[in-house]
Amino acid sequence: MTSRTNEALPISVRNVTKTYGPVHALNDVSLEVRSGEFLTLLGPSGSGKTTLLMVLAGFTRPDCGSLKFGDREVIRTPPHLRDVGMTFQSYALFPHMTVAGNVGYPLKLRKVPKAEIAARVEAALDTVQLGGFGARRIDQLSGGQRQRVAVARAIVFEPRILLMDEPLSALDKKLRDQMQIELRHLHEKLGMTTVYVTHDQREALTMSDRIAVVNHGRIMQLATPRDLYERPANRFVADFIGESTFLPVSRQGDTVVFDGTPLMHDSPPPEAASLLLMIRPERVVLSREGPREGVNNFAATATEVVYQGDSFLLHAALADGAQIVLRGAMRGANVTALPAVGEALTLCLAPEDTVLIDGGEA
Amino acid sequence: MEAVRTNEAGLRRDEWLERLKLFGLGSPAILLILVILVIPVGWLFYVSFIGADGTFSLENYERMLKRKSYARIFQTTFEVSFLTTGLCILIGYPLAYFIAGLPNRIANLCLITVLLPFWTSLLVRTYAWLVLLQKRGLVNEWAISLGLWDEPIKMVHNMTGTLIGMVHIMLPFLILPVYGAMKAIDRDLMKAASNLGASPRRAFWTVFFPLTLPGLFAGSLMVFILCLGFFVTPAVLGGGKVIMVSMKIVSNIELFVNWGAASALGVVLLVSTMVILWIASRFLNLEKMTGGGH
Numbered sequence: 001m002t003s004r005t006n007e008a009l010p011i012s013v014r015n016v017t018k019t020y021g022p023v024h025a026l027n028d029v030s031l032e033v034r035s036g037e038f039l040t041l042l043g044p045s046g047s048g049k050t051t052l053l054m055v056l057a058g059f060t061r062p063d064c065g066s067l068k069f070g071d072r073e074v075i076r077t078p079p080h081l082r083d084v085g086m087t088f089q090s091y092a093l094f095p096h097m098t099v100a101g102n103v104g105y106p107l108k109l110r111k112v113p114k115a116e117i118a119a120r121v122e123a124a125l126d127t128v129q130l131g132g133f134g135a136r137r138i139d140q141l142s143g144g145q146r147q148r149v150a151v152a153r154a155i156v157f158e159p160r161i162l163l164m165d166e167p168l169s170a171l172d173k174k175l176r177d178q179m180q181i182e183l184r185h186l187h188e189k190l191g192m193t194t195v196y197v198t199h200d201q202r203e204a205l206t207m208s209d210r211i212a213v214v215n216h217g218r219i220m221q222l223a224t225p226r227d228l229y230e231r232p233a234n235r236f237v238a239d240f241i242g243e244s245t246f247l248p249v250s251r252q253g254d255t256v257v258f259d260g261t262p263l264m265h266d267s268p269p270p271e272a273a274s275l276l277l278m279i280r281p282e283r284v285v286l287s288r289e290g291p292r293e294g295v296n297n298f299a300a301t302a303t304e305v306v307y308q309g310d311s312f313l314l315h316a317a318l319a320d321g322a323q324i325v326l327r328g329a330m331r332g333a334n335v336t337a338l339p340a341v342g343e344a345l346t347l348c349l350a351p352e353d354t355v356l357i358d359g360g361e362a
Numbered sequence: 363m364e365a366v367r368t369n370e371a372g373l374r375r376d377e378w379l380e381r382l383k384l385f386g387l388g389s390p391a392i393l394l395i396l397v398i399l400v401i402p403v404g405w406l407f408y409v410s411f412i413g414a415d416g417t418f419s420l421e422n423y424e425r426m427l428k429r430k431s432y433a434r435i436f437q438t439t440f441e442v443s444f445l446t447t448g449l450c451i452l453i454g455y456p457l458a459y460f461i462a463g464l465p466n467r468i469a470n471l472c473l474i475t476v477l478l479p480f481w482t483s484l485l486v487r488t489y490a491w492l493v494l495l496q497k498r499g500l501v502n503e504w505a506i507s508l509g510l511w512d513e514p515i516k517m518v519h520n521m522t523g524t525l526i527g528m529v530h531i532m533l534p535f536l537i538l539p540v541y542g543a544m545k546a547i548d549r550d551l552m553k554a555a556s557n558l559g560a561s562p563r564r565a566f567w568t569v570f571f572p573l574t575l576p577g578l579f580a581g582s583l584m585v586f587i588l589c590l591g592f593f594v595t596p597a598v599l600g601g602g603k604v605i606m607v608s609m610k611i612v613s614n615i616e617l618f619v620n621w622g623a624a625s626a627l628g629v630v631l632l633v634s635t636m637v638i639l640w641i642a643s644r645f646l647n648l649e650k651m652t653g654g655g656h
């Protein structure tokens with residue numbers, strides 16, 4: 001492939017709103033995607049991910065707002081002049097062309113010489129592990145193969161901005177893992193600014209530089225995968241990314257109190273009217289010898305114990321009935337005897353794992 | 363080791379029964395085709411080879427080759443059919459495109475109006491054109507009073523009138539399949555084309571148009587073949603100046619009571635239609651053009 005000299009472009013979305021009747025598909029969305037960044041939109045079905053992508057590509061005209069690629073305002077630029085690559089949720093492959101015809105289409109439009117088209121098409125197909133499939137017709141491909149042709153077609157002309165709408169959803173787990181790595185490599189090699197849509201939180205955490213969690217047409221939080229997991233902005237984000245249980249806590253002066261006991265916590269609580277303590281199952285430590293020093297201790301009773309091979313899952317009830325879920329490694333004393341249902345336990349949470357989040361309804 | 367083949371005979375019998383049932387369902391239609399198509403067409407062929415003296419002869423075909431008037435009639439027939447088909451494409455395709463872009467409810471309304479002409483008889487519509495287009499007709503009167511032209515223009519009893527009438531009658535046969543093909547196109551395809559850098563015009567010609575070709579082809583073929591055998595409209599609006607094969611057949615029977623000559627004309631028309639169909643299907647490999655099987 002020829003390497004292009006032009007730089008990747010930052011994307012700047014400002015105050016974009018799109019309504020369909022009473023539905024706010026996008027509700028005053030603002031988003032800065034850095035140049036060369038791999039940004040993922042993650043959110044439940046119907047949250048507005050595709051709509052945002054369609055606004056970026058120019059197929060959906062928002063009610064209002066501004067969109068810039070670099071310094072260029074493009075909100076009113078027609079799609080064919082935006083020069084962004086895109087994979088559609090429905091693949092949108094041309095049924096009257098072969099695989100090579102599909103992948104070569106954007107190159108043909110750009111008047112690339114024939115021999116170079118053939119070479120670049122083959123290289124793009126190799127990238128998606130479909131080398132030698134060029135002569136096939138689209139209806140002779142499986143769903144996953146079609147999806148990969150769509151990816152090849154979107155990257156073959158090396159656009160400076162690449163939009164992908166769940167491009168790996170139809171692949172089996174193994175192929176998906178391979179393609180995730182392949183897409184990451186490709187992104188590092190070509191350096192295009194990428195906006196990626198997925199349902200799959202693990203995929204988002206694996207691939208992204210930053211993740212924007214979307215719900216009801218609004219961006220709930222934009223952060224690196226690590227920050228998103230460790231410091232979710234609110235209950236929705238915490239719930240959506242990973243598992244967690246929440247305990248209501250209250251502020252008393254400078255301290256945060258749960259059930260009358262002050263909590264030790266490393267990071268300051270957010271400025272919010274109501275607070276929640278977020279507990280990730282894998283961060284809770286089980287103590288069978290009573291409270292420990294330097295951590296927050298919760299007295300609890302085991303209500304359910306599930307053996308899961310490499311780990312075990314333990315549901316425990318606190319004195320006030322609140323449930324905490326704990327995931328423990330199958331190691332040491334746990335291998336010989338897992339806690340029994342009804343056993344009195346102490347659950348320990350280190351101050352750095354004591355995360356307080358905004359408890360207001362987002 | 364021999365594989366165990368359980369229920370083999372029973373399964374094969376089920377398959378047979380299924381086929382038999384399908385054949386049973388089809389048998390009335392097959393019988394009907396046999397009675398109203400195969401037998402009469404065979405009879406047609408037979409009669410065409412019977413001379414005036416009642417014995418086998420090729421005179422009906424020889425006459426067609428010898429007389430210039432026959433060549434002219436065939437030429438007119440194909441000319442009218444080609445022109446009508448061409449005009450139907452020129453008018454019908456953009457119209458179908460327009461309707462396909464409308465919201466569903468309005469599009470359905472439009473389709474009903476396209477079909478409206480079918481609600482009245484062919485003859486009535488043809489005579490209506492005669493009234494509208496004649497020298498002292500509505501179109502000439504209005505055009506003159508609006509100052510579009512000064513002298514009445516001759517629009518009937520010639521090729522123009524014939525074509526106007528034929529196109530009007532044939533248009534729905536073209537629009538419906540083309541519209542169907544257009545509606546079946548996934549909207550994301552056009553989006554993908556423009557996303558990949560195609561201007562709207564380029565996207566139309568490289569993606570949309572090729573995908574409507576099967577519909578356009580089917581519609582055109584239908585119009586063309588219907589035109590080849592058309593009688594009423596050219597007879598009324600052509601005013602004796604546009605003579606098509608069908609009209610010659612009628613005059614052969616009504617004027618000269620020459621069934622042999624009429625049958626021979628019918629045979630030639632039938633055979634040439636079949637040849638056209640065959641050539642069309644050979645040259646336009648539709649299967650390949652559209653990706654087939656959708």
Ligand SMILES: Nc1ncnc2c1ncn2[C@@H]1O[C@H](COP(=O)(O)OP(=O)(O)OP(=O)(O)O)[C@@H](O)[C@H]1O
Nearest residue numbers: 020023024025043044045046047048049050051052
């Ligand atoms: N053309 C449309 N007309 C009316 N409502 C629409 C239209 N397109 C989208 N919507 C609505 O806008 C909201 C956002 O839709 P969108 O397709 O962006 O969701 P999504 O996040 O991509 O969902 P998924 O993960 O299921 O693909 C949904 O409530 C949807 O019903």
Ligand SMILES: [Mg+2]
Nearest residue numbers: 049050051089
């Ligand atoms: Mg979507």
